[in-house]
Amino acid sequence: MEDIILAPGRYKDLYKSVSLSEKIQGLHQMIQQDFPYIHRVAVALFDTKMNTLKTFVQSAKEDRPFQFYECLMENAPSLMEIKTRKTNRVVNDMAVFNNGTHEHTQKIAANGYQASYSAPLFDETTFIGMLFFNAYQKNVFKTLDLAKLDLYAQLINSLVVNKLQATQMLVGAFRSCLSLVSYKDPETGNHLERMARYTRLIARELAKQGHPGLTDETIEHLFMFAPLHDIGKIGIPDRILRKPGRLDEEEWQIMQTHSTKGREIIDTIAGYLGVATFDQLSLLRNISGSHHETIDGKGYPNQLKKAEIPIETQIVSVADIFDALTSHRSYKPAWSNEAAFKELMQLSGTKLNPDCVRVLIENSAAVKEIQNRFSDDLRDHGR
Amino acid sequence: MEDIILAPGRYKDLYKSVSLSEKIQGLHQMIQQDFPYIHRVAVALFDTKMNTLKTFVQSAKEDRPFQFYECLMENAPSLMEIKTRKTNRVVNDMAVFNNGTHEHTQKIAANGYQASYSAPLFDETTFIGMLFFNAYQKNVFKTLDLAKLDLYAQLINSLVVNKLQATQMLVGAFRSCLSLVSYKDPETGNHLERMARYTRLIARELAKQGHPGLTDETIEHLFMFAPLHDIGKIGIPDRILRKPGRLDEEEWQIMQTHSTKGREIIDTIAGYLGVATFDQLSLLRNISGSHHETIDGKGYPNQLKKAEIPIETQIVSVADIFDALTSHRSYKPAWSNEAAFKELMQLSGTKLNPDCVRVLIENSAAVKEIQNRFSDDLRDHGR
Structure with a gap:
């Protein structure tokens, strides 16, 4: 029976319900068996609406030159070319970029990387981001088996698509x-x-300041899930949800059940979609189930206090309240950013997480840019 | 600038919105550049509820030994071992199976294949099927770079997961x-x-008899989509949908809109899910939108006749009516299979496609097996 050989499954570590980061780290180890020179594997995501590339997941031995970073695609003409032509790019000596102005490349060089291999990532016909392999030595990509490296790139592409698809489908459902x-x-x-x-x-911003538990990967998922925090309102009767006047006590009690219902609905739907074990699901469960908790313990449904409330939930609460204040509503005009910031400061430390409030205010220019780009100005939309 | 090299994207053919079959065929060409001995790449799907392996997609030069085929997993102990241990299996000389009884292996050998490489496919921790590479020569897998072949296997695994995930999410949504x-x-x-x-x-059965347009891939999707044919009923008011008595003319008109509504809902949801270009979506649109057309042109909504009605729709109609007849309902007892077959014969040629009716009746043993396994017998479910 020597003609039948059971070979070990080399990639069986991929057959786990773990985060994409962990999968890429595991794969990086496999890649290093073939290509010991490759010290960094990193995936950046493309944001269509902002035309930016955002750090997403990476595996690097000693350092992490890029985290919590975003850059305009148009500032990287060579990446634009890779995207358009669907080609890969080998840079055998990154010294060619020494006089360049592209922050991305400078950062990479500052971390001692001397060569790179980059590939565009696609979900079928849609450009979704970039993959980078980096080495500390020059010219290594001249001698490597690029066809095999490309195959690894393709596998990573497909793993990224799988994880993003799960998130997007969940949101879409x-x-x-x-x-x-x-x-x-x-x-x-x-x-x-x-x-x-x-x-x-x-x-x-919290992550940049060292907040534990926030990675680029969780941040991207939080970004995609945030708009679903009120999903539980599906379960609230219209007569209460759309009542023009003030809710009476009983109606208010029913209205408050929307956070608990949200968590239940998420579990139900995740079951139907077959993603009940999806590693990022807890983010969605938390923001849906706890976004009305306040740090003084007077929120609902569980009167959680301070650190008992997951950080992702505290972040979403500040974001949601700030936009509600600065938006026009039938019962109130839009507040100025200054007035809204002042209100957030008032709530800071009792209702809202002070760090979340602080970093939002500290980044008022970025806030303004978001408002300009996603304005409700009717003239902008031809309505 | 010779230090910057734009390499052609070797796998850019994967960046297309095409069927999985086409992707595997494209990839097979890439694989043959590295491994000219590999003449067949095939993926079989695992059916948890039936414990069977079913042919799904394949790329083979001259022949297609397996199509429209299903076998019990327990009849293939070596595949069971591959699944459990998450290992790959190399068979350098398939003559070892000459005295075996496993139909699968015999069929492969009958087609002249002499060596095989098999790998289990997983969606994270869930076993989903098997991948087979076959060669006409003995012993070729002794000399091949199995690590690289494994990498191709992993890429195929991931492509299969992508396509299945899209379907499952659509159904789940x-x-x-x-x-x-x-x-x-x-x-x-x-x-x-x-x-x-x-x-x-x-x-x-229609496919076995040479009906054009039915592939293993479309059959599996049709199987997953069939239960959604009545999705349009979401859009029908409860007072009509649940009316105990007979519908009046106006109510009946509204009820009939469910097929058109079904197609609209599918387009809406596919848009939300980002799968509007999903290559198998037309199957779902057709069965939802046209399952009340009849071949005499007296159906609704479009009075389509015979071949104007997509074959997938005609199949679903027969399956649905047969199960309705043979099931207990509040207003009628369950008919015997014989009585139901007789009724289908009556409708054959005027309302229903005669071929669909015929193959169902011809396979009454398989019908019986489905009924036994998925019985509504209350005792079986402890209700």
Whole structure:
């Protein structure tokens, strides 16, 4: 029977329900068996609406030159070319970029990387980001088996697509449900787009300042999930959800069940979608189930206090409230950013996480940019 | 600037919105550049509920030894071992199977294949099927770079997961919507499970008899989509959908809109899910939008005749009607298979496609097996 050989499954570590970061780290070890020179594997995501590349996951031995970083695609003409032509790019000596102005390349060089191999990532025909392999030695890519490296690149591409698809489908399924049931989000215009981006901004700044537990990967998922924090409202009767006047005590009690219902609906739908074990699901469960907790313990449904409230939830709360204050509503005009910041400061330390409030205010220029790009100005939309 | 090299994207053919079959065929060409001995690449899917392996997609030069084929996993102990141990298997001389009884292996040998390389496929921790590489020569796998071949296997694994995930999410999204809106499928028990399996049975038999346009890949998708044919009923008011008595003319007109609504809902949800270009979506659109057309042109909504009605739709209609007849309903007892077959024969040629009716009746043993396994017998379910 020597003609039948059971070979060990070399990649069986990929057959785990772990985060994409962990998968890429595991794969990096496999890659290093073939290509010991490759010291860094990194994936950046493309944001269509902002035309930016954002750090997403990476595996690097000693250092992490890029985290919590975002750059305009148009500032990287060579990456634009890779994207358009669907080609890969080998840079055998990054010294060629020494006189360049591209921050990305300078950062890479500053970390001692001397050569790189870059490939565009696609989900079928859609450009979704970039993959980078980096080495500390010059010219290594001249001698490597690029065809095999390309195969690894393709596998990484496919793993990224899998994980993103799971997230996007989850978000899409909820939006489908919202569109079919009578509930329509009472917030209009670009509210959800803006609050998702404030969420991302706050999370990234906290991460830069060393907040544990926030990685680029969780930040991107938080960004995608933030607009779903109120999903539980699907379960609230229209007569309460759309009541024009003030809710009475009983109605208010029912209204408050939307956070608990949100968590239940998420578990149900995740089951139907077969993603109940999806590693980022806890983010969505937390923001949906706990976004009305306040750090003084007077929120609902569980009167959680301070650190008992997951950080992702505290971030979403600040983002949501800030956009509500600065948006026009039937019952109030849009507040100025200054007035809204002042209000957030008032709530800071009792209702809201002070760090979340602080970094939002510190980044008022970025806030302004989000508002400009995702404005509700009717003239901008031809309505 | 010779230090910057733009390499052609070797795998850019994968960046297309094409069927999985086409992707595997394209990849097979790439594989043959490295491994000219590999003449066949095939993926079989695992059916958890039946414990079977089913042919799904393949790329083979001259012949297609396996199509429209299904075998019990327990009849293939060596595949069971591969699955459990997550190992790959090399068979350098398939003559070792000459005295074996496993039909699968015999069929492969009968087609002249002499060596094989098999790998289990997983979606994270879930076993989803098997991948087979076959060669006409003995012993070729002794000299091949198995590590690289494994990498191709891993890439194929990931491509299969991508496509299946899209289908499963689409189905899951609809079921989620059904669970959240007031509509509950009026058919109970295992109706949807059975009708999906009758659909698959009819489609596979038609395909065996040479019906053009039915591939293993479309058959598997049809199997997954069949239970959604009535999705449009989400859009029908409860007062009509659940009316105990007979519908009046106006109500009947509204009820009939469910097929058109179904197609619209599918397009909406596919848009939300970002799968509007998914290559198998037309199957779902057709069965949802046209399952009340009849071949005499007296159906609705478009009075299509005979071949104007997509074959997938005609198959689903027969499967659905047969299960309705043979199931207990509040207003009627379950008919015997014989009585139901007789009724289908009556409708054959005027309302129903005669070939679909014929192959169902010809396979009454398989029909019986489905009924036994997915019975509505209350005792079996402890209700």
